[in-house]
Amino acid sequence: MDGTLVDTEPYWIDTEYAMAERYGGTWTEKDAMQLVGNDLVSSGVYIKERMGLSQSPEEVVEELLDGVVERLAAGVPWRPGARELLTELTGAGVRLALVTMSYARFAAPILAQLPPETFRVVVTGEQVANGKPHPEPYLTAAAALGVDPARCVAIEDSGTGARSAEAAGCTVLVVQNHVPVPDGPRRVFRDTLEGLSVADLAALESELLG
Structure with missing residues (x-):
């Protein structure tokens, strides 16, 4: 988040x-x-x-x-393309989980600005015994969605988050923001979420395989 x-x-x-x-x-x-x-x-x-x-x-x-x-309370600063991508994904019936190490009371005002059920699963920091970079947060989310982590795409902006998702077996789309993120075996990099489509996310695994 x-x-x-x-x-x-x-x-x-x-x-x-x-x-x-x-x-x-x-x-x-x-x-x-x-x-x-x-x-x-x-x-x-x-x-x-x-x-x-x-x-x-x-x-x-x-x-x-x-x-x-x-x-x-003064305003939620959305990242470019974030809300548009969420709208396209939910419209296509893609099941989404929010995996954040922030607590529920911080996530609540952000989630309140999205349509209900945008995220079918929300995993917050106080819900897991081991936070990122441990894989538990993403494993918890995938289990709650009822899907294999290897069939999931995680979108991350930090090395800590990318390590967590990668260790869980997810394909990781990295959009760097405040900190640089090193390359990794299951990481694909983009400059922005703007213009990304469902088809683009579906093609990421093929890109990793070269």
């Missing part, structure tokens, strides 16, 4: 800097990029240690979410 369907990374980064200022901690752009794609508790651990906070990682996460959800 973050960085792929919506460009909320600036919201997270602004909130992180605000927390550092509030508590007299240190934070840099490098720190912020370190967290892109991670599960939230891991990010909470990193922020706690980096800023020298007394709160637990879980409390850090909740404070971080408060700030980001507040910013979302």
Whole structure:
């Protein structure tokens, strides 16, 4: 979701800097990029240690979410082509799952802007024992959809997310955003979601096979 369907990374980064200022901690752009794609508790651990906070990682996460959800109220920054692709996929009867390491209360205002049942399955960070880059989030989503992960295309913007989907056996369409993503055996790269069709996604496996 973050960085792929919506460009909320600036919201997270602004909130992180605000927390550092509030508590007299240190934070840099490098720190912020370190967290892109991670599960939230891991990010909470990193922020706690980096800023020298007394709160637990879980409390850090909740404070971080408060700030980001507040910013979302001012508007949801959709990525180019994201809503159009979702509309085409649902119109074609393609079953979709949202796999995000954000929590449900962050995903809710974004999902509220989409037609009901756009995503038949939603897997959020608090629903899995192992977050990305572990394969559990994508394996959970595929099982809930009732499909073989090898028959799934995952769309990702980070190396952490791509590793998770790849380890689950998915074909991975990478649309880089804030961080560079290295090549991988099941990864295909595009510059944007704009103009992508159902047929384009269906052809990705053939492209990987060369």
